[in-house]
Amino acid sequence: MFSPSPWPPPPAAHPLPENSSLVGTPQFQEILKDSSSLTHKILQSILGAHRSCVNVETFKLNSSENHKLASLASSIGIPSAPALSALSANFTLNTMLRHMLEGLQLHKDLLSHVLPRLEVKEHVIDLTHDLNDLSVQILKMLKLSQKEGVSKPTPTGLTLDLRGSYEVQVAIHLILVQLQAFEQDMDRCLRSLEQNPPLEEAEY
Structure with a gap:
C-alpha cells in the first residue's frame, strides 16, 4: 500500500505498444x-494539506515507518489505490488511463469522507478540486x-470507521x-508519454 514499485528513469525515446x-x-500532448x-x-x-491537517508529531509523509x-x-477501511506501471502489452494506454481515473475518484471519496472531521479544511478542499480538475483531463x-463510449467514474460508496480523533x-x-x-x-506514467520529457524528474 505504501511501497510503490521502483521505476526506471524515463528513456530518451518512449516505445509505445499501442x-x-x-x-x-x-x-493529446496538450492535454498531457x-x-x-x-x-x-x-x-x-x-x-x-499534511502540514495543516496532521498534528501527530510522529506522522510524516515520507517516513519509513508508515508501513507499520x-x-x-x-x-x-482505506482501500489500496489501483496499480500504475509503464506501458506494456499487458498494461495498455486505456488501462493506464482508467486506473488513473479510478485512483483519482477513490482519493476524492476518501478525502470527502474525512473532511467533515478535520479542524482545518481549506487545504483538503483545494486538493479535492485539483483532483477533480485532473480527472477531467485524464477523461479527455x-x-x-x-473508441467506445467513456463514462465518468462513479463514487466508490466506501465508508470509513472514524471512531475518534x-x-x-x-x-x-x-x-x-x-x-x-x-x-x-501518475507523474511517471505521464512523463513516459511525453514526446519531449524533462531531463530530470522532480522530487516531492
Missing part, C-alpha cells in the same frame, strides 16, 4: 501537458484513446501518504 500515433498528436502540470500542483498541495500503520488503514485523453488523524495521514505515492506514479 496508440502511438494518437499519443504523438498535438491535441495540462495533466502533468496539475499532477505537480497536487503533489505540492499534498505537502501543505497498514493494519490501521485496513481497520479504518481516455475519450481520445478509447486519533482515527481521523491516522486516516488523513494515510490517505495523503497513499495519494502522494499514487500521484508520483
Whole structure:
C-alpha cells in the first residue's frame, strides 16, 4: 500500500505498444501537458494539506515507518489505490488511463469522507478540486484513446470507521501518504508519454 514499485528513469525515446500515433498528436500532448502540470500542483498541495491537517508529531509523509500503520488503514477501511506501471502489452494506454481515473475518484471519496472531521479544511478542499480538475483531463485523453463510449467514474460508496480523533488523524495521514505515492506514479506514467520529457524528474 505504501511501497510503490521502483521505476526506471524515463528513456530518451518512449516505445509505445499501442496508440502511438494518437499519443504523438498535438491535441493529446496538450492535454498531457495540462495533466502533468496539475499532477505537480497536487503533489505540492499534498505537502501543505499534511502540514495543516496532521498534528501527530510522529506522522510524516515520507517516513519509513508508515508501513507499520497498514493494519490501521485496513481497520479504518482505506482501500489500496489501483496499480500504475509503464506501458506494456499487458498494461495498455486505456488501462493506464482508467486506473488513473479510478485512483483519482477513490482519493476524492476518501478525502470527502474525512473532511467533515478535520479542524482545518481549506487545504483538503483545494486538493479535492485539483483532483477533480485532473480527472477531467485524464477523461479527455481516455475519450481520445478509447473508441467506445467513456463514462465518468462513479463514487466508490466506501465508508470509513472514524471512531475518534486519533482515527481521523491516522486516516488523513494515510490517505495523503497513499495519494502522494499514487500521484508520483501518475507523474511517471505521464512523463513516459511525453514526446519531449524533462531531463530530470522532480522530487516531492
